[in-house]
Amino acid sequence: MSRTGALVVGLGAPDRGDDGIGPAVAARVAAAAAERGLTATRIVEHEDPTALLDLLEGCGEDGPQTMVVVDAVRSSSAPGTVIVLEVGTSDPDDQVLAGRVDPGPAGTHGFGLAGAIELARVLRRLPPRVVVVGIEADQFEHGAPLSAEVTDALPAAVAAVLAALAEDTAATLAS
Amino acid sequence: MTHKLTSGSHVLSVETLARVEGEGGMHVHVQDGEVLDVHLRIFEPPRFFEAFLRGRSYTEPPDITARICGICPVAYQMSACLAIEDACGVSVPDEIRLLRRLLYCGEWIESHALHIFMLHAPDLLGYDGAIEMARDHRALVESALRIKRAGNDLMTVVGGRSVHPVNVRVGGFHRLPRREELLALRPALVAAREESLAAMPVLSGFEFPDFDQPYLYLALDSQNGYPLESGALITSAGLRAPVSEFGTHVVESHVAHSNALHASFDGQPYVVGPLARYSLNYPALAPLAREAAESVGLGPTCRNPFKSIIVRTVELIHALDEAIAIIDAWHGAPLAAVEVPARAGEGHGATEAPRGLLYHRYRFDESGTILEAEIVPPTAQNQPAIEADLRAFVQDHLDLSHEELTRQCEVTIRTYDPCISCATHFLDLTVEQV
Numbered sequence: 001m002s003r004t005g006a007l008v009v010g011l012g013a014p015d016r017g018d019d020g021i022g023p024a025v026a027a028r029v030a031a032a033a034a035e036r037g038l039t040a041t042r043i044v045e046h047e048d049p050t051a052l053l054d055l056l057e058g059c060g061e062d063g064p065q066t067m068v069v070v071d072a073v074r075s076s077s078a079p080g081t082v083i084v085l086e087v088g089t090s091d092p093d094d095q096v097l098a099g100r101v102d103p104g105p106a107g108t109h110g111f112g113l114a115g116a117i118e119l120a121r122v123l124r125r126l127p128p129r130v131v132v133v134g135i136e137a138d139q140f141e142h143g144a145p146l147s148a149e150v151t152d153a154l155p156a157a158v159a160a161v162l163a164a165l166a167e168d169t170a171a172t173l174a175s
Numbered sequence: 176m177t178h179k180l181t182s183g184s185h186v187l188s189v190e191t192l193a194r195v196e197g198e199g200g201m202h203v204h205v206q207d208g209e210v211l212d213v214h215l216r217i218f219e220p221p222r223f224f225e226a227f228l229r230g231r232s233y234t235e236p237p238d239i240t241a242r243i244c245g246i247c248p249v250a251y252q253m254s255a256c257l258a259i260e261d262a263c264g265v266s267v268p269d270e271i272r273l274l275r276r277l278l279y280c281g282e283w284i285e286s287h288a289l290h291i292f293m294l295h296a297p298d299l300l301g302y303d304g305a306i307e308m309a310r311d312h313r314a315l316v317e318s319a320l321r322i323k324r325a326g327n328d329l330m331t332v333v334g335g336r337s338v339h340p341v342n343v344r345v346g347g348f349h350r351l352p353r354r355e356e357l358l359a360l361r362p363a364l365v366a367a368r369e370e371s372l373a374a375m376p377v378l379s380g381f382e383f384p385d386f387d388q389p390y391l392y393l394a395l396d397s398q399n400g401y402p403l404e405s406g407a408l409i410t411s412a413g414l415r416a417p418v419s420e421f422g423t424h425v426v427e428s429h430v431a432h433s434n435a436l437h438a439s440f441d442g443q444p445y446v447v448g449p450l451a452r453y454s455l456n457y458p459a460l461a462p463l464a465r466e467a468a469e470s471v472g473l474g475p476t477c478r479n480p481f482k483s484i485i486v487r488t489v490e491l492i493h494a495l496d497e498a499i500a501i502i503d504a505w506h507g508a509p510l511a512a513v514e515v516p517a518r519a520g521e522g523h524g525a526t527e528a529p530r531g532l533l534y535h536r537y538r539f540d541e542s543g544t545i546l547e548a549e550i551v552p553p554t555a556q557n558q559p560a561i562e563a564d565l566r567a568f569v570q571d572h573l574d575l576s577h578e579e580l581t582r583q584c585e586v587t588i589r590t591y592d593p594c595i596s597c598a599t600h601f602l603d604l605t606v607e608q609v
Binding site for chain 1: 227245304305310316317324337338339
């Protein structure tokens with residue numbers, strides 16, 4: 001058995017303002033993947049980053065080669081800015097993300113994205129390549145739609161996910 | 176450098192509490208060996224759910240209030256349904272009540288597994304958090320994730336989704352789960368029950384501070400089993416009252432240092448949650464859960480907040496055992512929901528969220544439009560008791576270093592599993608040293 005394909009996870013709540021960008025991007029990536037015949041790509045929408053641990057459970061050496069996680073971020077950039085982070089390898093000693101993003105107070109609702117990725121890494125569940133596509137959010141109001149700036153960033157965010165998947169496909173073909 | 180707090184003026188402070196939900200802090204002022212002020216500060220801006228609900232239809236609170244909290248949406252849905260059905264003069268048949276208990280078991284399993292293993296155990300094992308703990312205790316964390324997942328899957332099947340269930344409606348459910356769907360959950364629930372039982376000696380084997388407190392406990396009674404989706408109010412002072420009298424005993428007031436309201440019961444701080452439920456309803460626990468408690472020397476009452484990890488594990492075992500029992504006995508229901516016609520009036524509902532009793536009250540006009548809504552979450556009720564605990568704990572441990580005492584204060588707060596997001600209608604910890 002060997003690792004193949006990719007897992008795309010759009011994180012966020014659709015009715016919490018810009019928090020809905022993750023699922024919105026995942027839906028568009030799903031449409032694009034169907035058009036391009038990317039059958040080895042599994043695309044999931046979820047509200048809870050802790051779900052990453054369940055999605056990667058039992059994958060072992062049969063799991064995806066790449067995981068792309070799309071989520072709203074707050075980094076003091078302009079709203080709608082798309083940030084692509086390669087967050088290291090599956091090596092538990094390679095705490096790349098922990099070094100760059102404070103896993104922060106996890107809360108009792110589970111883990112934040114950085115916490116979930118680092119816990120998955122320690123538990124040896126992480127695929128060899130993990131890419132985080134973050135979209136700078138403006139607001140997280142209950143019942144609000146995406147802000148104009150974040151809506152405008154949708155094509156760039158989808159393109160960033162597809163680019164990450166294309167690199168994965170190219171690497172597989174080359175190997 | 177460490178120094179003791181027995182002389183001079185000291186402020187222990189934590190600006191942002193870790194491993195609690197929402198934003199809050201702690202501030203404790205010590206002067207010449209005496210604790211002067213203890214403030215649990217809550218920074219998250221108030222949520223105006225109660226105002227938002229006014230003018231909406233009586234059918235909407237279960238879906239709207241479920242959004243208040245990502246870990247206890249079922250609690251919000253259940254308390255809302257009970258209050259609305261109370262106002263409309265409807266009670267649901269036993270099958271629907273049992274299905275509500277089953278869904279609620281899913282929420283308890285998910286929430287308790289997370290708190291026990293990921294949020295409380297790192298404190299007791301001396302780690303900064305679950306990630307650091309997982310490096311040395313991988314099997315324990317893997318086990319926790321499997322247990323939690325059994326709860327998630329139960330929520331998905333009965334509630335429609337694992338995060339914010341969509342299958343609940345006033346009067347019952349939109350859709351009944353099929354027996355085979357429920358039976359498919361059984362192996363994971365049985366395995367989770369075994370793993371929870373196996374974890375009990377580890378989770379109860381820590382050195383807990385000797386810290387029994389004279390709490391006034393409030394919980395629902397066990398007329399329909401261990402308190403969960405229904406029941407009347409009972410207290411450790413011997414009071415028994417219908418849920419409709421909640422407002423005559425519980426008074427909420429604003430305090431300057433917090434966005435959350437502070438609650439008191441007949442003028443006293445009080446405690447809701449696992450310790451209260453357990454101590455007031457021990458005989459109603461599943462025999463397996465009672466045996467697990469007995470096996471580690473936990474008596475029929477518990478007044479030490481640090482031992483809440485043991486009580487939560489007992490409740491986790493109970494929830495898994497009861498979920499299995501409900502599934503085994505499930506043979507469907509004639510109707511997914513009963514009709515709940517609108518009428519003018521007021522209704523009260525209380526159920527046991529993982530963190531404690533959650534009260535809802537609504538007043539409707541004759542068309543079912545909401546005129547008034549009141550929600551009293553568990554963390555707001557516990558906040559004065561948490562402050563009283565901090566005061567007592569700091570006073571008893573002034574010989575500890577500033578750093579260690581601050582850490583222990585954070586641990587004390589986390590034993591309550593406070594949900595500040597819910598309480599803001601509600602944490603950072605500041606112990607002050609000047």
